[in-house]
Amino acid sequence: MENKPIARKFRLLSQLMELHEENPFKTKSIANAAFKIDKLPFSVAGKTQEELEKVDGIGKSTAAKVIELLQTGTITELQELLAKTPEGIVEMMGIKGIGPKKIAIIWKDLGIENIGELYYACNENRLVEAKGFGFKTQEEIKKVIEFRMAGNGKFLYAQVDHEAHELLDEIRGIFPDALKHIAGEVRRRNDIISELVIVVGSIDQQIAFDALATSTLLNNVTLNGNHISGELNNGLLVDIICVQRSQYYKELFLNTGSEDHVEAVLKRITDELEAPESEEIIYEKANLQWMPPELREGTDFIDKAIHNQLPTLITLNDLKGALHNHSTWSDGVNTLEEMAVYCRDELKLEYLGISDHSKSAFYAKGLSIERVLQQHEEIDHLNKKLDGFHIFKGIESDILNDGSLDYPDEILARFDFIVASIHSNLKMTEEKATARLIKAVENPYTTILGHPTGRLLLSRKGYDIDYKKVIDACAANNVIIEINANPLRLDLDWRWHQYAISKGVMLSINPDAHRNSGLHDMTYGVIAARKGGLVKEHCLNALPLAEIKDLFEKKKGAVSA
Missing domain, CATH: 1.10.150.110 (DNA polymerase beta, N-terminal domain-like)
Structure with missing residues (x-):
């Protein structure tokens, strides 16, 4: 040695x-x-x-x-x-x-x-x-x-989105008249990105190579046939594909969908796919409804496209409020009033759901019962003060080891809504984790199940759960499931959104914001929701203020009945 x-x-x-x-x-x-x-x-x-x-x-x-x-x-x-x-x-x-x-x-x-x-x-x-x-x-x-x-060559979508569009803008400067578009994983809005693909409708790749060789955005630039390769400053691999204009939309299609999606579509095309003038024509030749890039992951939505029944995907503009947020009462940076005013004036939302950490989350200044009551007094004051806006009294209640919620029932009853989440004792078997979540879901005070698997993308796998059992329990108990919009979480995973929707379970795109800027993470939550095929009618915080007030009141009424 x-x-x-x-x-x-x-x-x-x-x-x-x-x-x-x-x-x-x-x-x-x-x-x-x-x-x-x-x-x-x-x-x-x-x-x-x-x-x-x-x-x-x-x-x-x-x-x-x-x-x-x-x-x-x-x-x-x-x-x-x-x-x-x-x-x-x-x-x-x-x-x-x-x-x-x-x-x-x-x-x-x-x-x-x-x-x-x-x-x-x-x-x-x-x-x-x-x-x-x-x-x-x-x-x-x-x-x-x-x-x-x-270092592992993989990145969160949120880490590469800005740089990818900066590079696309640079290519626009080189080829102002050429067709050009981001393709691949970034266009499909995958949560994890391993490569940035850009398709350009020009065969002047030597011109692009000469210009990009001195780019401050792209490093280690090489030219191989009609491919220009390199990597962004953060290390993400880049492949720029230059093709004849007549082949542009075919190449964009081939390089956007996952391999099995592209194969499934091409199998349905009987005649030659020569020089389509748009991606819509490709899907039309396959007797399919045009599919948004987010849905081109695998073949799950092919059958809906055959019958012209693809969902009208939710957009950021459909959201009317932001639920699951943290203020200076626990581990947030901004005060309650600052967050409310930001939501109202900057984001043009109708309501804010505050859900600071509960008392067991000592590491995050979780609220004692006394502090819960003090916070509620402040919320009552702000709701009288803020014109055209409403703050809902919520809490992110820790799901304790036995599946019970933090706080006794008489305190839980004081909240407008409760996000139930696991934050401790994460090393569980699938059976233990599933039972723990189901017990929390069966608590009549639980409104939303927060980040169901506790995963942190590229960092922590999260605990295994029986998704179907947990979702079925949410359906049986009228509990909403969170799509945690923090780009590290995006949990519930988009692959389970359709199953939840099929069971009648509503989803909620929650920023889990700890500062005003964190409210913008709802963008990433919407992206994940679109990949899962979510429509606004199945999204809790797409409800206008009057309707979500009614929903919360009915939930509380059912407990006291």
């Missing part, structure tokens, strides 16, 4: 010792030994224990650990500390800018156990409030995590 991997083992040992508040003198000694071993001009592997003991900065105890490592491949003390440290916490040790003391706060005070949860907490602005952190530190940690996420 070389000196560097040995030094890394000792560095990790010293970090874990500091994390678990071991003897500070001993911890510092191990840290110094790690530094010394890394810089030694000779290999420690060739030395005896007696020789190592004489090396300045190592000593008898550390020398014994070096020999143990060389002979067994590990250090007993290191293994003992690893055994009582979550794997995600160990992974955090590699993040630049946070040492063991800060990681201890993240883990023990904020209840965060992996990098995905840490990234989400940065987006929620939760680190700013923690001891020893500030906005600058939080942003630096966020950037490091984003860089790590990019």
Whole structure:
């Protein structure tokens, strides 16, 4: 074993010792030994224990650990500390800018156990409030995590949307008269993107290559036939396809839909597909209704297109309000009034549903019963003050380990609506997670089931659930399911929207905003909803104020009846 991997083992040992508040003198000694071993001009592997003991900065105890490592491949003390440290916490040790003391706060005070949860907490602005952190530190940690996420070649749609359109604008400048469009995963609005494809109706690829070779947006530009390849500054791979204008719409079609979607459509075309003048003509030749790009994922909507029964997909303009939001009462950045005014004046919405964290979410300043009552007094005051706008009293009630909701029934009864969500004890079997969710759904006070799987895209898989059982329980108990619009969540997954709709379950596109800017995440929620084929009639917050008031009142009335 070389000196560097040995030094890394000792560095990790010293970090874990500091994390678990071991003897500070001993911890510092191990840290110094790690530094010394890394810089030694000779290999420690060739030395005896007696020789190592004489090396300045190592000593008898550390020398014994070096020999143990060389002979067994590990250090007993290191293994003992690893055994009582979550794997995600160990992974955090590699993040630049946070040492063991800060990681201890993240883990023990904020209840965060992996990098995905840490990234989400940065987006929620939760680190700013923690001891020893500030906005600058939080942003630096966020950037490091984003860089790590990019290392696997996959990106959230929200991370690439802006850059993709910037590059398209640059291509417009090169070919102002040519047809050009984003295709592939970005055009289908996939939640995870691995490549940006752009189709250009021009065979002057050499001109495009020469211009893009000096682009500040595109790196490592190469020309291969009619393909110009490169990568964006964030590392996303790019493929620009240049074709004759007559072949443009055929190429756009072929490069937009998933492979099985394209194959299913082409199988229905009997004559030659030569030079279609639009994508609509391609679908017409296949005796299909034209399909929006979001629905060109697989073959699920082909049958509806055959019978001209594709849904009229929901749009951002269809939304009348924003439910599931957090203010300064818990871990939000903006006050209740600031969020309400922003929704009314900037977003032109009719209502805001505030749902700060419940009392068990101590890490997010969850509301005690006393603070719930105080917040309700403020909401009553604001509803009298704000003209043409309404704030609904909500809460994001933690689903406790046994499936019950935070707060006793007499407090739950005071809310207009309740978002029930799991935030703790995420390591569950599918059976346990399903039973826990169903019990929460069967609680008569539950209005909305929040982010049902707890996933964080590219960061945390989330717990497995029996989707059909959970959705069926929502149908039986008149519970709405959330489409959490945070681009890291997008949960309920779009692949289950049609099943929910078929069971008569309404969905709600909720921003889970922790600041005013987070309200704009509803854009990504709408994108996910469109992929799932959602129409406004099945979306809770597409209801106008009078109708959603009536729905909430009927739900509460059913409980007291």
